[in-house]
Amino acid sequence: MPPDSPPAALPAPDLPTISAPTPPGLLELFVAFAKMSLAGFGGVLVWARRSIVDQNRWMTADEFNETFALCHFLPGPNIVNLSVVFGSRFRGIPGGIAAFAGLVGPPVVIVTILAALYARYGEIDALRRILAGVSCVAVGLLLAVVLRMMMPLIVKRDLVGLLILAAVFVAIGLLRLPLPAVLLVAIPLSIAITLIVRRRMTA
Amino acid sequence: MNSDPNPIWTLAWTFGLMSLFAVGGANSAIPEMHRVAVDVHHWMTDKQFADVFAISQMSPGPNVLIVTLIGYSVAGVAGALVATLAMCGPTAVVAYYVSRLLARSTRSRWPAIIQAALVPLSIGLMGASGLILALTSDRTWPAALVTIAAAVLAFATRLNPLWMLLAGGCLGFAGVIG
Numbered sequence: 001m002p003p004d005s006p007p008a009a010l011p012a013p014d015l016p017t018i019s020a021p022t023p024p025g026l027l028e029l030f031v032a033f034a035k036m037s038l039a040g041f042g043g044v045l046v047w048a049r050r051s052i053v054d055q056n057r058w059m060t061a062d063e064f065n066e067t068f069a070l071c072h073f074l075p076g077p078n079i080v081n082l083s084v085v086f087g088s089r090f091r092g093i094p095g096g097i098a099a100f101a102g103l104v105g106p107p108v109v110i111v112t113i114l115a116a117l118y119a120r121y122g123e124i125d126a127l128r129r130i131l132a133g134v135s136c137v138a139v140g141l142l143l144a145v146v147l148r149m150m151m152p153l154i155v156k157r158d159l160v161g162l163l164i165l166a167a168v169f170v171a172i173g174l175l176r177l178p179l180p181a182v183l184l185v186a187i188p189l190s191i192a193i194t195l196i197v198r199r200r201m202t203a
Numbered sequence: 204m205n206s207d208p209n210p211i212w213t214l215a216w217t218f219g220l221m222s223l224f225a226v227g228g229a230n231s232a233i234p235e236m237h238r239v240a241v242d243v244h245h246w247m248t249d250k251q252f253a254d255v256f257a258i259s260q261m262s263p264g265p266n267v268l269i270v271t272l273i274g275y276s277v278a279g280v281a282g283a284l285v286a287t288l289a290m291c292g293p294t295a296v297v298a299y300y301v302s303r304l305l306a307r308s309t310r311s312r313w314p315a316i317i318q319a320a321l322v323p324l325s326i327g328l329m330g331a332s333g334l335i336l337a338l339t340s341d342r343t344w345p346a347a348l349v350t351i352a353a354a355v356l357a358f359a360t361r362l363n364p365l366w367m368l369l370a371g372g373c374l375g376f377a378g379v380i381g
Contacts, residue, residue, distance in 0.1 A: 044264065072228075072321075074297060075222065075223050076291070076293070078227075078228045079228075080265060080267060080291045081294060085298050088303075096295070104287065106264070107268055108284070108287055110262055110263060112275060112280060118255075118258060129375045129376055131254045131257050131372075132340065133379070134257040134260070134261060134375065135257035135260075136349040136380060137353040138371070141357050141367065142329065144358040149326045150326055168328055173234060173331030173335060179234065187320070
């Protein structure tokens, strides 16, 4: 699909509105996603943005945000969704597969090698100690992401959102209920509450 | 180690199903992975799960590759590939069709509403991930302190996470974590 979507009526003066000089080919898609994936320690999103928007100009910043928002509300690993949506937008299904293969293929090889090493040497005391230290930090990093994501809700004093957040936290983290069951209740409930709150705000 | 006659098949349907429920990305599915891998199927111990999480965070690539490691520990290379494809495949197909559907009707307000409704859910899930992982890896006070320090540093600064992971490895090697 060519990126000449309708809202081109208002050209923003400062932003680069022309996104793709030339749409990427299959090999280019594979290589670009392989590169950002291999650079992405602890998360690929930053690198995906840098590659797609800044370096290759395949999308404008707005287009990228919209595409990522879509991938964020879909289930599954966001960045995997992004690769498929992005690749198929330029080159159809083969493009989606090329981007997906680039994103997942090379790191899977690396991780599989690490897994084999762990299976073989995981019981060595020095390695166990190192991994224990790394996992403590990794948990801290995850907690920081959670805090960062919570900030907008706290700033907005979104009590309803915080209440839903706390309910899910208790159900999964403390009660250890199965995820599908919790989500089958929580998703419709949360959508209904969001709709009611928005109606009240507009009314 | 486990009595499952066909672990590959179990991996495929377990992660295939999980991929469709993983709202908010791989990190919010961690409690479910922990429940399935440690409590339900006894594929690994608590400690091994914490190790696998640490390895996945140190490795390049999307965080979802923790399933590759779980798959490997269950059924070797085949298990690693099946778990990865099962966790990424179904949701990739869904993403493809939904994006094509939305490309035709971008004016709909439903995506925005669904997204707003899902944000608190996915943060709650990630918080639960943090709690479960903290309980499995922080079994001593120094360990808990390292976690808190990393959380504060990552929240307040833009320090590259890789340096913090390295520092954690050094502290662990030095025997500080205990």
